[in-house]
Amino acid sequence: MGVYYEDADQLYEIYGFFLDKMLSDPKIGPKMAKAGIIIKFIYTDPDAEVTIDLKNPPAKEGYFGTYYLGPTDLKEDVWSRQTADFSHSFWHGFENPVAGVARGKIKQGGKVTAMLKLLPVVRPAFGQFPVCLQEMGYEDKVIKKS
Numbered sequence: 075m076g077v078y079y080e081d082a083d084q085l086y087e088i089y090g091f092f093l094d095k096m097l098s099d100p101k102i103g104p105k106m107a108k109a110g111i112i113i114k115f116i117y118t119d120p121d122a123e124v125t126i127d128l129k130n131p132p133a134k135e136g137y138f139g140t141y142y143l144g145p146t147d148l149k150e151d152v153w154s155r156q157t158a159d160f161s162h163s164f165w166h167g168f169e170n171p172v173a174g175v176a177r178g179k180i181k182q183g184g185k186v187t188a189m190l191k192l193l194p195v196v197r198p199a200f201g202q203f204p205v206c207l208q209e210m211g212y213e214d215k216v217i218k219k220s
Contacts, residue, residue: 076119076159078215085122085158086143088215092165092206093126093141096199103138105195111188114150117158125150152184166217167200 079085097103107128115124125142129151133140142148154171156164160179163169171193174180182189204216 076157076162078162079120079158082120082122082144085117085120086124088207088210088212089124090141090143091210092199092203093124095202095206096196097126097132097137097139097141098134099202102195102198106192107132107138109188109192109195111151111185112148113189113192114148114153115161116153116155117161118155119157119159122158150184152186152189153182154189155181162215163217165200165203167197168217168219 075081079088097106106126109128112129113126115126117123122143123145125146125148126139127141127148128139130140132138156174156179160169160174164171164174169179171180172190175182207213207215
């Protein structure tokens with residue numbers, strides 16, 4: 075098991091809270107929606123899947139995309155496999171995904187260039203992830219820069 079998540083349920087709780095904020099954010103959400111793709115994140119330690127649909131109309135009013143926690147039949151345009159801890163560090167702004175692919179920390183497939191275009195869009199979310207953790211009472215999961 076990784077460092078930051080006790081199990082998949084805890085990962086889903088945290089990522090669900092975070093994605094609710096990001097996909098309803100009036101600055102970040104519309105820019106994400108412009109990508110027009112479906113992204114599946116496959117995590118290990120713990121094993122989990124999170125799919126973000128930026129292609130179809132959002133399921134919730136006021137959102138710019140829909141996310142699914144756990145396996146879904148939705149066919150992704152691009153997928154990314156990594157440890158949950160790497161993703162946790164990424165959302166703090168401490169990981170470079172291009173370097174992660176080069177070092178073998180991330181495996182990807184599908185329309186990877188479309189996902190890379192999202193990097194500048196999601197950069198403002200880096201400051202939001204630690205705030206979400208604090209709001210949820212998970213201060214112990216906030217990574218402090220050394």
